[in-house]
Amino acid sequence: MCEFTNHCADDPCQNNRPCSNTNDNSGFVCNCGRDFVGDACENANFCVNFPCKNGATCSNTASNDGFECTCDEDSGFTGPTCEDPITPPACDSDPCQNGAQCSDENDGFVCQCTNGWIGTTCQTQDFCRDNPCQNGRPCENNEDNDGFLCYCGDEYLGDTCDVINFCAGDPCDNQRPCSNNVDDLDFVCDCGDEYLGVVCDIRNFCQNNPCQNSRPCSNNNDNTGFVCDCGDEFTTDTCEFTNYCNGDPCENNQPCINNDENTGFVCNCEDEFIGDMCEFTNFCLSDPCRNGRSCENNPANTNFRCDCGEEYLGFRCQWTNFCFDDPCENGKPCSNNDDNSDFVCDCGDDFIGKTCGFPVSTTDFCMDTPCQNGRPCSNNEDDDDFVCDCGDEYIGDRCEFTNFCLDNPCENQRTCLNNDDNTGSECDCGDEFVGGNCEFTNFCINDPCENDRPCSNNGDNSGFVCDCGDEFLGDACEVTNHCRSSPCKNEGLCSNSNDDTDFVCSCRDTGYTGPMCEEIDLSTESPINCEGPSPCQNGAICVFDVCVCQTGYNGRFCENVVTEAPVEGCGGPLPCKNGARCLSNVCVCQAGFTGTLCENNIDDCASEPCPSLTSNCVDLVDGFACSCKNGYTGELCDQADNGINDTQSQSNLLIDPWWIALICLIAVMVLTVIGLSICTCRTVKAAKTKSDISP
Known part of the structure; x- marks a missing residue:
């Protein structure tokens, strides 16, 4: 009769759950089953799988995003799902041993162990208490807790890490094991059979025992193979064959080898001996048989025997058999x-x-x-x-x-003939060779000497020599000698100019100047004092503070002997230094220089001319200067200078006017004395000088 309202008409139940009216038909009821909860079955049932244990009540959380358990107070369990037994405080059971203090912590306990004990309940003795591990290495008890264990790392060894591990850097090659040696002072590599050497870096070529007959094996010197020590009994590389030469069967110290089949020996008699054991002298060693005839020992091996055939005769076949063709x-x-x-x-x-x-x-x-x-x-x-x-x-x-050409005395395949009176031989050397036997190359064949000068081979016949006479210079006489007329005066030395177009005079220490040393040189200062003992050497005369040298000497004190060593190369680029000239293979130095090549500046300060207390000596070219210290002046800094108070050293390089006047006076007097000397010795000295400089 449709007298009740259907409260399910609008499908109020969610998640497809069935709906029905309540018993009094005043509303609806949803059948949520096990999977959902809520008036309209709108929430998932998080308790569907009974997550709560031990009789606990399960319900969704207030936000319906999970479950929560309500434990039974009498169950003796707790926890999110009521499955954790409720235990009394951990320290109530006095778990800590050996006098350790216990404290409850995080549902458990923590024991504060006394010194010398370790473990959760301080039940284990601490064997690392006394720090037995050396070199700062960590320590812990061993597995049985009856001792300690040191962690030595790679650097150390030993129970207490007290030994350096010499194997730390893996010194052994080829992945071979390494260990310390017996006294722990170095490493030892276990090379096994495959390798050799301190670090097993060398392949052991003896690994497979290549040497036979139990002979010892070793690597060769460059470790590229093996070497067998065969001793005297065996031979070949691997000692596989008996050495039949053991016992030296070959006589006369001749070498012995096994034969090709290694069934016996063979003696290498070379040329001196013959016979299976080199027991006989080879009398044919010196090829005694002439004319290419064969030689053999006689049957008794006491001498040689030549097979002369029909063409030759004699014991040595030394004679032609002129009857061979039945003439x-x-x-x-x-x-x-x-x-x-x-x-x-x-x-x-x-x-x-x-x-x-x-x-x-x-x-x-x-x-x-x-x-x-x-x-x-x-x-x-x-x-x-x-x-x-x-x-x-x-x-x-x-x-x-007599045929004097019988022994072919002419060399270089030149023709030989008897001379006109048949008392000796003559060689026709042609243009290419010279010498009695044409034994030397003729280096003059191409006329190397210029200006029509004669040419000849040098002393060792290794080249040519030109005779340049007085007119020319150079290896090939290619340069005109401009000094031929002796243009330099007053003992000046003459040489060609650098371009060989004219002459140049070197006046040196002659006291003269000018292009031809024709003028008196008044600029030369003299440190010589003739008032005391004469400073002049080698028999020179001291006149007006000038040393007049004997012939053959020069220098300010006539201390130098004129013996300049020859200098090679005047014919080419001049080798002489510092403006010197090269004359007749001698370097003629400018004033102030010395040496074979005039390469050395003469140290004019060597004689200490400047007082060391008042000055410093400055070496100049062909002279010196005294650099005065504060408070001194004068050429030798030997005068007090009261007008100078500054700290700058004064260089006294200028000559006072009175000094010039004195030099002029001395020059006049010196020229007078020299003029007298020239009258007696000029002729001899000039003659010697001219001979010295002749090219």
Whole structure:
């Protein structure tokens, strides 16, 4: 009869859950099943799988995003799902041992162990208490807790890490194991059988025992293979064959080797000996058989024996068998002559001629023995005269002259002839060679000397030498000698200019100047004092503070002997230094320089001319200057200077006017004395100077 309202008409139940009216039809009821909860089944049932344990009540949380358990107070459990037993405070059971203090912490306890104990309940003795591990290495108890264990890392070894680990850097090559040596002072590599060497870096080529017959094996010197020590009993690289040379069967110290089959020995007798054991002297060693004939020992091995065949004769086959081709006619017997230089036919009484080719009625032109020096004679082919067989030793129609060209004295394949009187040989050297035997190359063949100067080979025949005379200079006389007329005066030395177009005079210490040393040099200052003992040397005379040198000496005190060493190369670029000239292979130095090449500046301060207390000496070229200290002046800084108070050192390099006047006076006096000396010695000195500088 449709008297009740259907409260489910609007499907109020969610999640497809069924709906029905309440019993009093005043509303609806949703059947949520196990999976959902809520009046309209709008929330998932998080308790569907009974997550709460031990009789606990499960319900959704207020936000319906999970579940929550309400534990039964009498169950003895707690926790989110009531599955954790409720335990009394952990320290109530006094779990900590050996006097350790206990404290409850995080549903458990923590024991504060006394010194010497470790473990959760301080039940284990701490064997690391006394820090037994050395070198700062960490320590802990071993697994059985009956001792300690040190962690030594890579650097140390030993129970307490007290030993340096020399294997720390993996020194052993080829992944071989490493250990410390017995006294722990270094490492030892276990190379096994495969490797050798301190660090197993060398392959062991003996690993597979290549040496046979139990012979020892070792690597070779460069470790690229093995070497077997075969001793005396075995041979070859691997000692596989018996050494049949053991016992030295070869005589006369000759070497022995196994034969090819290694079944016996073979002696290498070389050239000196023969026989299976080199027991016999080889008498054929010196090739005693001449003319290429074969040699062998005689049957008794006491001497040699030559096989001369039919072509040669003699013990050494040294003579040609001139009868080899049967030269004697008419059946006459043939033999070599006495000196074995030709054949002789025994013609008997019925034939004549060299080959017995003519009846006895034919004239014998050799009847009077016309051939000299024992040479054989025969009629000529026309039987109208004689012919002498001179051999190699003689020449001439009658072999009357010795052949001086027999031993081929001419070298370089030049032609040899007897000289005109047949007393010796002459070599035709042509243009290419010189010497009695044409033994030297003719270096003058291309006329290397210029200006028509003569050329000859030098002393060792290794090149040419030009005779330049007085007119020319240079290796090939290519330069005109401009000093030929001796243009330099007053003992000045002359040399060609650098471009060889003119002469240059070096006046040196002559006291003169000018292009030809023709003018007196008044600029030369002299430190010489003739008032006291004479400072001049080598017999020089001191006059007006000037040393007048004897011939052969120079220098301010005549202390230098004029013996300059020759300098090679005046014909080419000048080797002399510091403006010096090269003359006749001698460097002529400018004033103030010395040495073979004039390379050294003369130290004019060496004699300490400046007082050291008042000045410093400055070396100049061909002179010096005194640099005065504060309070001193003068050329030698030997005068007090009361007007100078500054601290700057004064250099006294200028000459006072009175000094110039004094020099002029001295120069006049010196010239007077020199003029007197020149009268007596100028001629001799000039002659010597001229000879010294002649190119």
